[in-house]
Amino acid sequence: MFNKDANCNSNPILRIVCVEKCPDPDNGEPWSVTKAKQRGDNEETIKRVLVCKYGVDKSKFTVDQLVEPKRQLCASYILPAKTKNVSKWKWRRNPVKNVKSIIASRCIPKLANIDEFVRTEGMDKGTLQLGVDYIIQFFNAKENMEYVFEDLRASWVFILGLLVVGAIASLIWIxxxxxxxxxxxxxxxxxxIVVLSFCCYFSVTRYHELKSVNDTGEFSRAANPEFFVSEEELKEQLDTYLKLQTTWLVFAIITGTLLGILLLIVLFLRSRLFIAVALIKQGARAVSDMSFTLVWPLVPWVMQVAVIGWFLLVGLYLATASEKVYNVTRNCTCNGVEFIxxxxxxxxxxxxxxxxxxxACQDSACAFQQFQKLQNGxxxxxxxxxxxLWLLCFVNDMGDMVLAGCFAGWYWTLNRSKNLSTFPVGSSFLRTARYHLGTLAFGSLIISIIKFIRYFLEYVDYKTRQYQDNPVAKAVMWCMKCCFWCLEKFMKFINRNAYIMVAVYGKNFCTSARDSFFLLMRNALRAFVLDKVTDFLLFMGKLVITGGVAIGSFFLFTHSIGDGVNDTIPQLNFYLIPVIIVTIGTYFIASLFFSVYDMAVDTLFLCFLEDCERNDGSAEKPYYMPKELMQVLNKKNKPPSANGKEE
Incomplete structure (x- = not known):
């Protein structure tokens, strides 16, 4: 529904009023006062069709007065629109009878007949379309947020229950x-291997089938889509891409390369895969023996939330802080000192x-003038x-070192059934807080400096992007950002292993970082295989848990489970919002649990390498590794009872 406002330099604006249902005049065709008069309708017929603000008495005005731009009482033009029922919650809080002028985004037209409106009313189409788009986006966002909050209020119990299911599933997976x-x-x-083989075979088959297809025109059409596309246009573009010979050639190359790498790993590194599997099993066993380690990640998380809160509080104080400005009121000179x-x-x-x-200076003074922002703000x-940045890195590193201390203590305990610490997490935390805070501060300082430089480069790149016409400058900026990103990843790898060695030997950061780095370099293939196998297994676990809970939440909130259960599920306006929240929350919870498992495997691996290098299974230097690892490596401790009973 539109009206023309003569007070805004004759620019058209929208006047949308709240009605109980969207109008459907003339059997779904556009309706306007101009067309009605041309058709010969009398004023009473036109008034019945008019949609006006609440409280407007149509009998006191003529049709021309009702649609006059200065009055803006009724809409002079109406477009039919497909509507969606407004929720009871919306109308319970904003009933039509208590609202004089409420924007009803549910009655906003799709502008399919905008050309008819432009022709009959004589307005600029581009200006009208732009105004419609902005107003629709604003009020849709405002009203949709109300629906979102209502959905969350009605479904928060089910969301919380599904997150608990995700946590239980993570424990079961471990x-x-x-x-x-x-x-x-x-x-x-x-x-x-099976999936990649099938994908490679299918891609090669499709590539040969499409050899005779001329894809030049189709590719140019698909590669340059419009900014806004409909669902049908998107499907058409996807179909166009899938009909291109080049697309399937790229798929074949990618899947073939991945398949070749995977086959080489399985064929030539199978012995190291057995060691990786054994270490993964021992990591799960260590986590099970010290189950409180699964709860420990919540402590650093709460501390990081507190750090972020403190940062926001200080930032707010700095943003509003000011200082007093004093000026000299009159010229004055005293002992060679001149005041202006x-x-x-x-x-x-x-x-x-x-x-x-x-x-000499009795009339001069240093008087207060005003408040101004801090000069060094x-x-x-x-x-x-x-x-x-420093505190977040410090808290995160402290969490890693506490877990490393727990799992290192588990590994280097010869008789784990009797001599394992009663409170391993508490003991490791106290040991870290007493002896290793300086190590954590130094290691986290290195990472925070690199992060700060990276963010500074991103800021400089953002501010100078519109002036970067020189390709050399762009290349230099890109190389700098890439180098610091790689440096950050490398230093995180060094820090993580250094903290494990600190937990084992209690040495300083630099010594531990050097020892762990050379230890891993002497066993590079084992480290690579274990890291990739563990990452793949953890990724599969996260994928299965998150995907399973997400699918279950989708069926739950779409009432697709059963009649008995559907009666207890609330009707939602946007059922995808709870599904998205559950999916993200489940992935976050699974990541917390699996981060403990990942730290366990990394710690046990370094301890295993150190055990292999410094011990030989004799009475003086027995192996501390579990029996499963000894069997994989064909190692065993010598039988003298002085070694103590091995597990």
Whole structure:
């Protein structure tokens, strides 16, 4: 529904009023006062069709007065629209009878007949379309947020329950990995080989089938879509891409390369895969023996939330902080010191100086003028931001070191059934807080400096992007950002392993980082295989858990489970919002649990390498590794009872 506002330089604007249902005049055709008069309708017929603001008495005005732009009482033009029922919650809080002029985005037309409106009313089509788009987006966002909050209020219990299901599923997955780690790893590898083989075969087959297809015109059409596309146009573009010979050639090359790498790993590194599987099983066993380690990640998370809150509080204080400005009121010279009128001054220094010349400077003073923002405010903000990065890295590294201490203590305990610490997490935390805070501060400082430089480069790139016409400057900026990104990843790898060695030996950061790095370099293939196998297995676990809970939540909120259950599920306006929240929350919870497992495997791996290098299984230097690892490596401790009973 539109009206023309003569008070806005004759630019058309929307006047949308709240009605109980969207109009459908003339059997779905556009209706306007101009067309009605041309058709010969009388004023009473036109008034019945008019949609007006609440409280407008149509009998007191003529049709021309009702649609007059200055009055803006009724809409002079109406477009039919497909509507969606407004929820009871909306109308319970905003009933039509209590609202004089409420925007009803549910009655906004799709502008399919905009050309008819432009022709009959004589308006500029581009201006009208732009105004319609902005207004529709604004009020749709405002009203949709109300629906979202209502959906969350009605479904928060189910969301919380599904997140608990995700946490339980993560625990079950870790327990399954203890018993079936080998089966899960080999089945996953076999499944990936089968899937990649089929994808490669299918891509090559399609490539040969499409050899005779001329894809030049189709490719140019698909590669340059319009900015806004409909669902049908998107499907058409996807179909166009899938009919291109080049597309299937790219698929074949990618899947073939991945398949070749995977086959080489399985064929030539199978012995190391057995070690990786054994370490993964022992990691699950260590987590099961120290179950409180699964809860520990919540502690660093809460601390990081507190750090972010403190950062926001300090940032808000700095943004609103100001300082007093004092100026000299009159010219004055005292003992060679000249004070100029309106010059900045400090009251204490000024008063101390003019005490020697009270007669000459009796009319001069250092008076308050105004408040202004802090001159060094930018530096304070940068300092606050750097502190945020440092504290976040510090808290995260502290969580890693506490877990490393737990799992290192588990590995280096010869008789784990009797001599394992009663409170391993508490003991590791106290040991870290007493001896290793300096190590954590130094290691986290390195990462925070690299992060700060990376963010500074991103800021500079953002500010100068519109002026970067020189390709050399663009290449240099890109290389700098890439180098610092790689440096950050490398230093995180060094720090993580250094903290494990600190937890084992208690040495300083630099010594531990050097020892762990060379230890891994001497066993590079083992480290590579274990890291990739563990990452793949954890990714599969996250994918299965998150996907399963997400699918279950989708069926739950779409009332697709059963009649008995559907009666208890609330009707939602946007059922995808709870599904998205559940999916993201489940992935976050699964990541918390699996981060503990990942740290366990990394710690046990370094301890295993150190055990292999410094021990030989003799009475003086027995192996501390579990029996499963000894069997994989064909190692065993010598039988003297002085070694103690091995597990």
């Amino acid at each position: 327990c399954l990995m203890r018993c079936f780690a080998g089966i899960m790893v080999w089945l996953s590898l076999l499944g990936m 009128e309106n010059q900045r001054c400090e009251p204490e220094r000024f008063n101390k100086t003019i005490q020697k010349c009270l007669e 930018l530096w304070f903000h940068l300092y606050n931001f750097f502190g945020l």
